[in-house]
């Protein structure tokens with residue numbers, strides 16, 4: 388089976404890229420299941436129930452997230468009742484929502500998805516490595532195919548997780564930096580890996596925001612309102628080909644498609 392993983396979807400331009408480009412990418416790559424990181428869909432920060440619905444209607448099967456998940460508090464009730472929307476598994480116990488899920492693909496294959504968040508140059512949450520093992524234990528009897536979204540800043544932490552979980556999951560794809568890396572590979576025991584899937588949104592800015600405002604902030608260190616950038620809208624991510632009998636990945640291919 389082929390799974391498309393979409394990197395951080397940023398604001399209205401990102402949502403438009405998904406709505407308009409996803410059907411063609413699915414068809415061209417024979418994709419039957421789509422995972423998208425939706426932590427930035429609400430004006431660049433957070434996700435609301437209505438915007439989650441928009442992504443699901445556009446063809447995304449599971450929405451993952453990251454450090455911006457609690458920015459729009461309307462999502463809290465929804466995240467507690469909808470297994471198609473994940474928050475990182477390694478938030479402390481008591482946080483609402485789920486860190487993993489199992490959802491059926493178009494052809495009836497059970498697909499497990501796990502969402503983690505890194506700790507290097509980020510908030511100090513629970514250990515993502517141990518949380519990954521716990522979530523795998525919870526879902527491995529229900530799904531042979533398992534994809535992990537590792538939402539993290541440091542490439543070292545993502546690569547280390549890749550080696551740690553090689554052979555236990557089908558793919559580990561990084562998110563959060565909004566910059567696609569070119570290190571895609573299938574690890575020796577059959578886990579596809581990519582340090583960062585990139586961004587789905589406007590590339591004519593600084594990780595989705597207007598470059599003039601970000602520059603002013605760097606130059607003056609004054610608080611600044613950051614608006615969405617507008618130009619060079621792309622959908623970025625990766626297509627992973629997985630043997631659904633064994634859960635091992637055959638190939639991983641990066642995607643960058645201009646709107």
Ligand SMILES: [Fe+2]
Nearest residue numbers: 395426427563
């Ligand atoms: Fe993001």
Ligand SMILES: [Fe+2]
Nearest residue numbers: 453454455563
């Ligand atoms: Fe993030």
